[in-house]
Amino acid sequence: xxxxxxxxxxxxxxxxxxxxxxxxxxxxxxxxxxxxxxxxxxxxxxxxxxxxxxxxxxxxxxxxxxxxxxxxxxxxxxxxxxxxxxxxxxxxxxxxxxxxxxxxxxxxxxxxxxxxxxxxxxxxxxxxxxxxxxxxxxxxxxxxxxxxxxxxxxxxxxxxxxxxxxxxxxxxxxxxxxxxxxxxxxxxxxxxxxxxxxxxxxxxxxxxxxxxxxxxxxxxxxxxxxxxxxxxxxxxxxxxxxxxxxxxxxxxxxxxxxxxxxxxxxxxxxxxxxxxxxxxxxxxxxxxxxxxxxxxxxxxxxxxxxxxxxxxxxxxxxxxxxxxxxxxxxxxxxxxxxxxxxxxxxxxxxxxxxxxxxxxxxxxxxxxxxxxxxxxxxxxxxxxxxxxxxxxxxxxxxxxxxxxxxxxxxxxxxxxxxxxxxxxxxxxxxxxxxxxxxxxxxxxxxxxxxxxxxxxxxxxxxxxxxxxxxxxxxxxxxxxxxxxxxxxxxxxxxxxxxxxxxxxxxxxxxxxxxxxxxxxxxxxxxxxxxxxxxxxxxxxxxxxxxxxxxxxxxxxxxxxxxxxxxxxxxxxxxxxxxxxxxxxxxxxxxxxxxxxxxxxxxxxxxxx
Numbered sequence: 159x160x161x162x163x164x165x166x167x168x169x170x171x172x173x174x175x176x177x178x179x180x181x182x183x184x185x186x187x188x189x190x191x192x193x194x195x196x197x198x199x200x201x202x203x204x205x206x207x208x209x210x211x212x213x214x215x216x217x218x219x220x221x222x223x224x225x226x227x228x229x230x231x232x233x234x235x236x237x238x239x240x241x242x243x244x245x246x247x248x249x250x251x252x253x254x255x256x257x258x259x260x261x262x263x264x265x266x267x268x269x270x271x272x273x274x275x276x277x278x279x280x281x282x283x284x285x286x287x288x289x290x291x292x293x294x295x296x297x298x299x300x301x302x303x304x305x306x307x308x309x310x311x312x313x314x315x316x317x318x319x320x321x322x323x324x325x326x327x328x329x330x331x332x333x334x335x336x337x338x339x340x341x342x343x344x345x346x347x348x349x350x351x352x353x354x355x356x357x358x359x360x361x362x363x364x365x366x367x368x369x370x371x372x373x374x375x376x377x378x379x380x381x382x383x384x385x386x387x388x389x390x391x392x393x394x395x396x397x398x399x400x401x402x403x404x405x406x407x408x409x410x411x412x413x414x415x416x417x418x419x420x421x422x423x424x425x426x427x428x429x430x431x432x433x434x435x436x437x438x439x440x441x442x443x444x445x446x447x448x449x450x451x452x453x454x455x456x457x458x459x460x461x462x463x464x465x466x467x468x469x470x471x472x473x474x475x476x477x478x479x480x481x482x483x484x485x486x487x488x489x490x491x492x493x494x495x496x497x498x499x500x501x502x503x504x505x506x507x508x509x510x511x512x513x514x515x516x517x518x519x520x521x522x523x524x525x526x527x528x529x530x531x532x533x534x535x536x537x538x539x540x541x542x543x544x545x546x547x548x549x550x551x552x553x554x555x556x557x558x559x560x561x562x563x564x565x566x567x568x569x570x571x572x573x574x575x576x577x578x579x580x581x582x583x584x585x586x587x588x589x590x591x592x593x594x595x596x597x598x599x600x601x602x603x604x605x606x607x608x609x610x611x612x613x614x615x616x617x618x619x620x621x622x623x624x625x626x627x628x629x630x631x632x633x634x635x636x637x638x639x640x641x642x643x644x645x646x647x648x649x650x651x652x653x654x655x656x657x658x659x660x661x662x663x664x665x666x667x668x669x670x671x672x673x674x675x676x677x678x679x680x681x682x683x684x685x686x687x688x689x690x691x692x693x694x695x696x697x698x699x700x701x702x703x704x705x706x707x708x709x710x711x712x713x714x715x716x717x718x719x720x721x722x723x724x725x726x727x728x729x730x731x732x733x734x735x736x737x738x739x740x741x742x743x744x745x746x747x748x749x750x751x752x753x754x755x756x757x758x759x760x761x762x763x764x765x766x
Contacts, residue, residue: 172376175368176349177217177250177340179375179409184210190386191414194431195239196423201416201430209243216247216318217336218325223278223302227252227339228348230274233397234258234267234289235282237419240306240318241396242405244280249368252339254348256363257397259743260286261736266361268293273593274351274363275299280318283307287315345369351592352399352544363592366399370547373585374403375410377567383554384435388413388513391433393424398744399548400518404437425507432509440522441745443515443537447526448654448679450504455654456682468496472532480531480560501533514538514555518548519744521624523647524561531560539563541624545601545608546570547586551622562621572622573607579628580614581607613641630749632664638721640669642749645714645722653710655679657733660752661724662760670763671727672756673707674698674734695731703729726763730756 173179188207195202204212225231231248233255235241248255256274258267260282267289271279279300281287287308290297294314303315310317328335349368353361378384384407392415394401408415416431428436454465471492478485485493505512514536517527527537540552541563551572553564566572570584583606590598601609613631614624626641633639642661649659649671657676663669675698683706684690684697697703707729715723734740740752753760 172372174345174372175249175340175343175347176246176371176406176409177252177343179372179406180213180246180250181210181337181340183409183412187386187412190412192408193239193242194414194416196418196427203414204239206412209246212243212322213246213250214336215322215325215329216244217250217339218328219321219323220247220251220253220278220325221335221339222324222328223321225251225253225278227342229253230256230276230351232256232258232271232274232276232279234260234262234279234286235306235396236260237393237396237401237417238282238306239417241280242415242417244304245396245402245405249343249349250336250340252343252347254350256351257353259395259397261743262289264289264292268296270353270361270363271297271300274353277301279303281305281308281315284309343368345372348589350402352397352402354544362594362597364399364544365589365592366547367589370586370588371402371406373569374547374549374567375406377549377569377586378403378407379410380568381554384411384413386412388434389431389511390415391428391431391436391509392417393419393421393427394437394439395419395743398519399542399544400437400744403542403547403549404516428507428509430509432511434511434513435516436508436512437516437518439519439745440517440526441520443517443522443526443530444650444656445676445678446507447529447651448656448676451654452679452682456686465500468500469529469532471496472501472534473528476528476531497534504533505535508535516540516552518542520746521643521647523651525648525651527560529651541622542586543582543608543610545588545610546582546584547588550582550584550586553621559617559619559621562617562623564622565620566622572616574614574616575609577628578613578615578625580610580612580622580624582610583607634663634669634721635665635667636721638719640722645669645718645724648717649710649714652713653707655683655706656710658747660747660749662753666764668725668764669722670760671711671724672752672759673727673729674732675703675707675729677733698729699731728756728759728763730759 173182184206189205191203192206192209193204231253233241233244245255256276258270277299279290281290281303287303287305290303304318304321305315306318345368347368348365349371350366351363353363390413418427454462474489475485475493517537517539522539530537538553538558542548542550549567550570551563551566557565573581575581587608611628612624613626613628614622616622626643630642631639640663645661646659650656655675658674660672661669677694680697687702689697689700711724711727734752736743740748
């Protein structure tokens with residue numbers, strides 16, 4: 159191993175299980191707000207004491223259904239407060255949560271339920287119930303389906319309220335039944351099986367122990383970045399490990415969380431909730447950046463000049479401060495004017511109180527992070543895999559470098575293998591893949607190091623930089639290696655209209671790209687270029703759109719090595735989507751799927 163880094167930690171003293179962590183939180187701050195959720199035209203809240211009561215009833219209901227320790231209970235639902243309560247109930251019952259994205263196709267839902275050996279399923283609505291009914295013959299081990307909003311059938315499918323009633327009846331006879339099961343659950347007990355959506359091949363079930371999640375919560379708390387007075391806005395998929403880390407951090411620290419998974423409500427909700435922090439995937443920051451830049455461009459004239467001047471000033475201030483320098487008085491005056499006229503309005507879109515955003519699940523281009531910082535919005539990038547319970551490294555408000563994923567979590571070690579692969583070891587690392595012993599051996603070596611599949615480096619200050627996925631690196635026919643994600647991120651930072659940019663070229667004599675354009679951003683451009691009202695596919699495949707993209711490709715190429723430059727590209731007539739199987743639910747591109755679906759288009763760019 160070429161390099162290694164570790165942050166000292168005292169997180170060894172922590173609750174034995176997630177259930178114990180919840181009940182500790184309830185006893186410490188019973189009357190403080192825990193969860194806030196949309197109800198009608200407004201929002202309603204639950205205190206920690208109320209959350210504890212609901213979780214206890216649901217956990218007792220699961221016990222009444224005969225759920226045994228470490229048996230799997232699945233949740234197939236979108237992000238909502240019931241998801242969080244159901245998940246906590248599963249773990250307080252000593253069982254293990256199997257997470258299922260609501261967008262998962264029925265055949266894959268059946269595979270996950272069968273492979274995990276799930277016995278009970280929480281299903282959000284009739285759409286999720288229909289997937290289960292479609293494969294019911296294959297799901298003989300599913301005893302009950304509990305629905306949040308769906309239609310009960312009086313037999314197999316029951317409403318959430320009925321589970322609560324079953325729990326209340328059991329608690330009346332045995333008041334300590336849930337506490338006893340919680341106390342019997344140890345750090346080594348199975349807590350979660352998360353199926354990686356996988357950019358290739360069938361999903362694998364990652365087995366994560368209670369000790370992994372209690373470690374994640376304790377590690378976040380130990381960094382003292384968050385406090386009881388913070389407010390989190392949560393919209394991420396709760397089936398994703400990133401979401402689970404933030405939930406465990408909430409249990410450890412005690413701040414309230416406003417939950418609403420409807421992405422179309424994000425901007426409106428931020429203005430109402432006024433959070434102090436929020437986690438998001440890089441695509442969200444790219445879209446916000448693109449929308450603001452294109453709106454400024456469409457206004458033109460003095461407004462556009464003011465916008466450009468303000469960001470030039472903001473970037474100067476950002477770079478000066480990050481270099482440890484003092485902002486000169488004249489620049490400071492200009493910055494106050496820029497902040498009042500431009501940046502304060504941008505921050506107001508997020509509610510005006512955000513201390514920082516957390517970016518994870520995919521690489522964030524450093525230029526996007528720097529742009530936000532120029533506007534007074536700090537975006538802190540972190541790193542982790544499902545196999546490491548998501549949280550392994552993160553930038554912090556008092557220690558950050560754009561273009562890196564920050565410093566290791568306290569108690570977690572990073573190393574770089576001779577071939578550049580990042581290795582991780584620590585309490586958050588999985589116990590293995592469910593029913594995949596061979597793959598577990600390949601991923602976890604004898605010394606406990608997880609081979610992440612990511613290529614990167616560790617700088618002299620201990621900050622970790624991820625350069626690409628090992629399997630995505632390719633060599634051109636000229637023998638030169640290309641790291642596609644770095645090129646792709648750079649293009650999306652340059653082009654505010656870009657949605658996806660997929661670089662291709664393994665074994666070829668030059669690189670090409672598949673491009674998709676953001677439907678929201680391209681609307682304003684279309685109006686300014688005489689294409690208003692045309693169908694999306696017609697707009698993005700027009701000669702004008704190609705010329706616009708070519709300009710950004712030329713700008714991109716000017717900063718690349720000769721062998722990395724994009725010699726040709728095609729703008730696809732539609733954006734990539736989760737529904738078409740081209741994106742994972744956490745918005746990562748399934749590179750192989752996109753290449754296979756567009757093989758003829760790619761081949762054509764190398765002919766003639």
